Amino acid sequence: xxxxxxxxxxxxxxxxxxxxxxxxxxxxxxxxxxxxxxxxxxxxxxxxxxxxxxxxxxxxxxxxxxxxxxxxxxxxxxxxxxxxxxxxxxxxxxxxxxxxxxxxxxxxxxxxxxxxxxxxxxxxxxxxxxxxxxxxxxxxxxxxxxxx
Amino acid sequence: xxxxxxxxxxxxxxxxxxxxxxxxxxxxxxxxxxxxxxxxxxxxxxxxxxxxxxxxxxxxxxxxxxxxxxxxxxxxxxxxxxxxxxxxxxx
Numbered sequence: 001x002x003x004x005x006x007x008x009x010x011x012x013x014x015x016x017x018x019x020x021x022x023x024x025x026x027x028x029x030x031x032x033x034x035x036x037x038x039x040x041x042x043x044x045x046x047x048x049x050x051x052x053x054x055x056x057x058x059x060x061x062x063x064x065x066x067x068x069x070x071x072x073x074x075x076x077x078x079x080x081x082x083x084x085x086x087x088x089x090x091x092x093x094x095x096x097x098x099x100x101x102x103x104x105x106x107x108x109x110x111x112x113x114x115x116x117x118x119x120x121x122x123x124x125x126x127x128x129x130x131x132x133x134x135x136x137x138x139x140x141x142x143x144x145x146x147x148x
Numbered sequence: 149x150x151x152x153x154x155x156x157x158x159x160x161x162x163x164x165x166x167x168x169x170x171x172x173x174x175x176x177x178x179x180x181x182x183x184x185x186x187x188x189x190x191x192x193x194x195x196x197x198x199x200x201x202x203x204x205x206x207x208x209x210x211x212x213x214x215x216x217x218x219x220x221x222x223x224x225x226x227x228x229x230x231x232x233x234x235x236x237x238x239x
Contacts, residue, residue: 055156058205122224
């Protein structure tokens with residue numbers, strides 16, 4: 001059903017019920033998960049935090065969902081995602097969509113190879129049932145089952 | 149007719165904006181090219197765009213462009229994009 005999402009989320013890229021109290025902590029979780037699953041170098045995490053500091057909360061893309069990312073470049077090894085759910089929501093300073101309880105990390109090798117992946121991502125997260133399931137999920141296997 | 153979809157890095161919300169704008173244009177029966185751009189590229193190369201689609205945070209940073217700025221609240225919401233594009237195109 002969501003084959004591209006499933007494939008983009010590599011081994012170790014899904015972290016459920018995490019603790020974070022700041023944007024930087026959220027991005028570190030999402031960035032580490034990208035790194036562990038082989039998508040990025042550790043520097044990418046710092047780039048994501050810099051982008052947030054420079055451009056602000058525009059990365060809160062949907063109600064309660066942040067899409068953490070930096071730009072394509074040498075710190076991206078391959079295109080992929082990470083997915084972090086938070087135990088307690090975090091304020092990102094987004095007037096329209098705060099607070100955040102789902103952080104999606106995105107690494108892309110260029111500007112257009114992941115267009116179909118973004119389509120699947122929005123389709124999945126526009127569905128409130130999927131979001132609620134995700135927020136209550138305790139096991140990665142149950143989340144994977146939702147994609148398949 | 150040239151439309152650009154702009155976000156900070158050109159890989160996140162601008163991609164969703166571009167996809168939904170293309171769907172909206174098709175529904176409206178309008179032919180136009182839609183390009184997703186990062187903020188810096190849009191500031192430097194966006195002068196030929198007739199319409200600039202972006203989110204609220206980036207609106208102040210794109211005021212210098214001559215094209216019509218259209219603020220999209222929710223880039224995943226096709227209905228909002230269709231409505232605002234139709235209005236910007238005078239339909």
